[in-house]
Amino acid sequence: MTTEIPMDKTSGTTEVPAAQATPIIPLPQAAARALTVAGSALALAGTFLAWTWTEEFPGNLTVTGYPGGLQVLTLFGSLLTLLFALTGYGIRGLGWLTPGGKNSPVLLAALGVFGTTGYAIGAIAQELGGLVNLEPGAWVSGIGALLAVIGALGLPVDQPYDAADPTPHLWGRIRHSLTAPDPGRAKDLPSWAEILIIAAGFGTGLYVFSYGIGTEYSEQFIGFLIVAAFGFTAVNRAGLLKRLSALTAKHRNVTLGAAFAAAICFPFTQSNDQFALIGANILIFATVALGLNVVVGLAGLLDLGYVAFLGVGAYAAALVSGSPASTLGVHFPFWAAVLTGAAASLIFGVVIGAPTLRLRGDYLAIVTLGFGEIFRITMNNLNGNSGPDVTNGSNGIPQIPDLEVFGFNLGVPHDVLGHELTRSANYYLLMLVFTAIVVTVFRRSAESRIGRAWVAIREDETAATAMGINGFRLKLLAFALGASLAGLAGTVQAHVSYSVTPEQYQFAGSVPPNSAFLLAAVILGGMGTISGPLIGAALLYLIPAKLQFMAEYQLLLFGIALMLLMRFRPEGLVADRRKQLEFHETGQLDLPEDKPLPDGATGVAKAGA
Amino acid sequence: MTTTTTAPTTTVLAASGVTMRFGGLTAVRDVDLTVNSGEIVGLIGPNGAGKTTFFNCLTGLYVPTEGRVAYKGTVLPPKPHLVTQAGIARTFQNIRLFANMTVLENVLVGRHTRTKEGLWSALLRLPGFKKAEEESRARAMELLEFTGLAAKADHLARNLPYGEQRKLEIARALASEPGLLLLDEPTAGMNPQETRAAEELIFAIRDKGIAVLVIEHDIRFIMNLCDRVAVLVQGEKIVEGPAEVVQADERVIAAYLGTPFEGAPGDAEAAEVEAAEADAQSTEEGDDK
Numbered sequence: 005m006t007t008e009i010p011m012d013k014t015s016g017t018t019e020v021p022a023a024q025a026t027p028i029i030p031l032p033q034a035a036a037r038a039l040t041v042a043g044s045a046l047a048l049a050g051t052f053l054a055w056t057w058t059e060e061f062p063g064n065l066t067v068t069g070y071p072g073g074l075q076v077l078t079l080f081g082s083l084l085t086l087l088f089a090l091t092g093y094g095i096r097g098l099g100w101l102t103p104g105g106k107n108s109p110v111l112l113a114a115l116g117v118f119g120t121t122g123y124a125i126g127a128i129a130q131e132l133g134g135l136v137n138l139e140p141g142a143w144v145s146g147i148g149a150l151l152a153v154i155g156a157l158g159l160p161v162d163q164p165y166d167a168a169d170p171t172p173h174l175w176g177r178i179r180h181s182l183t184a185p186d187p188g189r190a191k192d193l194p195s196w197a198e199i200l201i202i203a204a205g206f207g208t209g210l211y212v213f214s215y216g217i218g219t220e221y222s223e224q225f226i227g228f229l230i231v232a233a234f235g236f237t238a239v240n241r242a243g244l245l246k247r248l249s250a251l252t253a254k255h256r257n258v259t260l261g262a263a264f265a266a267a268i269c270f271p272f273t274q275s276n277d278q279f280a281l282i283g284a285n286i287l288i289f290a291t292v293a294l295g296l297n298v299v300v301g302l303a304g305l306l307d308l309g310y311v312a313f314l315g316v317g318a319y320a321a322a323l324v325s326g327s328p329a330s331t332l333g334v335h336f337p338f339w340a341a342v343l344t345g346a347a348a349s350l351i352f353g354v355v356i357g358a359p360t361l362r363l364r365g366d367y368l369a370i371v372t373l374g375f376g377e378i379f380r381i382t383m384n385n386l387n388g389n390s391g392p393d394v395t396n397g398s399n400g401i402p403q404i405p406d407l408e409v410f411g412f413n414l415g416v417p418h419d420v421l422g423h424e425l426t427r428s429a430n431y432y433l434l435m436l437v438f439t440a441i442v443v444t445v446f447r448r449s450a451e452s453r454i455g456r457a458w459v460a461i462r463e464d465e466t467a468a469t470a471m472g473i474n475g476f477r478l479k480l481l482a483f484a485l486g487a488s489l490a491g492l493a494g495t496v497q498a499h500v501s502y503s504v505t506p507e508q509y510q511f512a513g514s515v516p517p518n519s520a521f522l523l524a525a526v527i528l529g530g531m532g533t534i535s536g537p538l539i540g541a542a543l544l545y546l547i548p549a550k551l552q553f554m555a556e557y558q559l560l561l562f563g564i565a566l567m568l569l570m571r572f573r574p575e576g577l578v579a580d581r582r583k584q585l586e587f588h589e590t591g592q593l594d595l596p597e598d599k600p601l602p603d604g605a606t607g608v609a610k611a612g613a
Numbered sequence: 614m615t616t617t618t619t620a621p622t623t624t625v626l627a628a629s630g631v632t633m634r635f636g637g638l639t640a641v642r643d644v645d646l647t648v649n650s651g652e653i654v655g656l657i658g659p660n661g662a663g664k665t666t667f668f669n670c671l672t673g674l675y676v677p678t679e680g681r682v683a684y685k686g687t688v689l690p691p692k693p694h695l696v697t698q699a700g701i702a703r704t705f706q707n708i709r710l711f712a713n714m715t716v717l718e719n720v721l722v723g724r725h726t727r728t729k730e731g732l733w734s735a736l737l738r739l740p741g742f743k744k745a746e747e748e749s750r751a752r753a754m755e756l757l758e759f760t761g762l763a764a765k766a767d768h769l770a771r772n773l774p775y776g777e778q779r780k781l782e783i784a785r786a787l788a789s790e791p792g793l794l795l796l797d798e799p800t801a802g803m804n805p806q807e808t809r810a811a812e813e814l815i816f817a818i819r820d821k822g823i824a825v826l827v828i829e830h831d832i833r834f835i836m837n838l839c840d841r842v843a844v845l846v847q848g849e850k851i852v853e854g855p856a857e858v859v860q861a862d863e864r865v866i867a868a869y870l871g872t873p874f875e876g877a878p879g880d881a882e883a884a885e886v887e888a889a890e891a892d893a894q895s896t897e898e899g900d901d902k
Contacts, residue, residue: 445736452735452742453721453728453749456714460722463711470672470705472697472726472789481732 028181029158036158037092043155044085046148047117051075053141056128062221074124077227078145081117084235085152088113104243105184107159114156116234118149120227127223187243198251199258205248210266214273217282225550267436271429281428287435288497289517290541291442293525295489301532303482304462306369309376311519313487315509316352317345317494322401322504329401331394338409342495349491350484357483376519383506400505407499431500442489443534458482516545530576539577622649625793625824630680633666640666642848653825655839659868663848664828672696672703698726702791704782706798712771716762719770720753723788760784776807796827800834812838
């Protein structure tokens, strides 16, 4: 609202050259910058004061001098704002923070602080019954955050307006003020320094991620989401992500190693078994999503019943696990159980794929949806009444014993490097190995003759066959590979969750690894990428797990989120280069250079307009 | 450009008695066509003459109802990918590139039949894998040089201008190392300069020893390019021969422009026709009564 009044002033003075972008709030630049710095410093200082008088609000915001809960989030956010704002003064040693945009990161970070502080104030007022419950600290931070936003809105915009639309409306101007130019080429650093930077990047990522998993109540998680989303965008606009991804592209193996190392470190940052279990479940979900990405992202086969393959792997592993409820009554060693699960899924994949893959597009989607449900119902019916007793019907197979890998019992805590690894942490680490295998499989198959053939089939099957590609065979290969990867994950899942029941493998349900959520993880994260489904799965698992209070509306919110995403970022959170170019035609790097139009042509265009 | 057509001409493609019926409709009726090595053969005909249907019989998309199509003496298998593997490559009338793959990747996909590395080789990075990939890349770059697209190897296919997309389709087809290249309207939508460039490209392909069969509407293009031209009209081949002979043939002119009256129809004849029509109408009305 504060932005609208000054807007009228600027539109009154239309003498400004069209392409020159003006700030949303017309302030002298020095004043605007000083205001931002002062505002964020104030917000920072406020976090050290008490925000409320009672400990009834979770996180204990009553202590002066020791920020807790949501205060910490405001603290981090305002620190980031302060840093970005100070780089504007050209202070030596801070310039590396903003190789891309200079002022839009400040605005985004300030908005993040304002969002989370405002949310905190609102939540305190609502839960404790009124604004009277606020202590001065909350007001200090809130006003500081507001001042920072106003100041940031007064900073000059990073890039001139689009030539096609030189005088956008207010909404266009606000959107524009959040954009930034790409950073130029970075100076070449010695490679040890570059590797160090990558390590630092992943360290930060790990810290943010484990903070998110470790959030203890939904207010803290919402605050975390606000700060993380704005902070991430701010860092991106500052050009730091582009710099980092340029480095990771240069040292790909180092990057993979760093990501893996960061993931290994995760259980050591958690002392609570519950959070390690969330980690293990996220990995299971993410691994299956990555397997689905072979089928959907590479070969373009829309599979709506993919969770059935996870189920086949889990049931196969459960049957040979030596569980007293297993009707087979055998106990395979771990490696044999894994192979059994993967092989069972592979066979199931081929059996389903062989008839269905002759269909294309929507028909395939519907048939796979049907097969996914058939799997669940069959497992229900193999109970001794409706059919032979194999799976105990809806009771499932409970009491699956813990795995023992090379004499290492995963069921009991172990002391490693002075840190106690709980049962869930053990399974997390085991699952990480499987994730690494699936990542390798995905990466290697994508960058090969087979992977290219899959993408070609996705792009245009008729042309692909005319190039000598046996469409049916390759689609079946993708289907079978995807199925066995899901089967691998299923074997671990059976042990992590102690039991398998048919209801775990639905099309859509409230617990994430189901077909709809798997597909959503792939699409939300970014089809055809490795990190996309991993991030998508993490978000889709964490958000429902952390925000229990909205469990009833989960599917509704999920649907709304998907629609918004498809509208504003159809390529997913992590875009592979192809998709980015496909959905956003402008500003692409390898668009053939536009030749300047001859004068005559512009004359015609003007006359036409 | 060194010509490699020193070997005695052999028959590359022999279609004999090809008939294609869809239910009661006969789209192609008893067509014979041969293409010899080192030859550029044109296939022309008015819209709906069955050219594309005939093309699809050659590429394995359709199995002819009667007759047989042989490539270098062996009957073609009835699957498009097997036909490509046998050595017949094609382009499409409406460009069908893999739009979201890069130019280089498009050509690499064309190499699919000539490489053997399977999934295991890719997953385990078996010894031959790297070498095969490098060879494929080198060969693909060679073809891009040949078609003049090397500088755009990393562009997305969708971002190429129209003429270059056509070229890329040809490069992709050549990547499968064909003995016969089928071009379905390669100059549709091109301006005269682009058409000239396409002509030169096709000559260069011929000089590599690859036989070419072209469907085209642009008569001038066909006349410049082809050693032999066959004309399809209503599913039947009515003439085949050198370009000049075909161009002068009355039946061809009739098929494209319609049959003229005896002599040129002047004003007198036109008046006569009108009178006759009026007469016919009045007699019809009379019959009704």
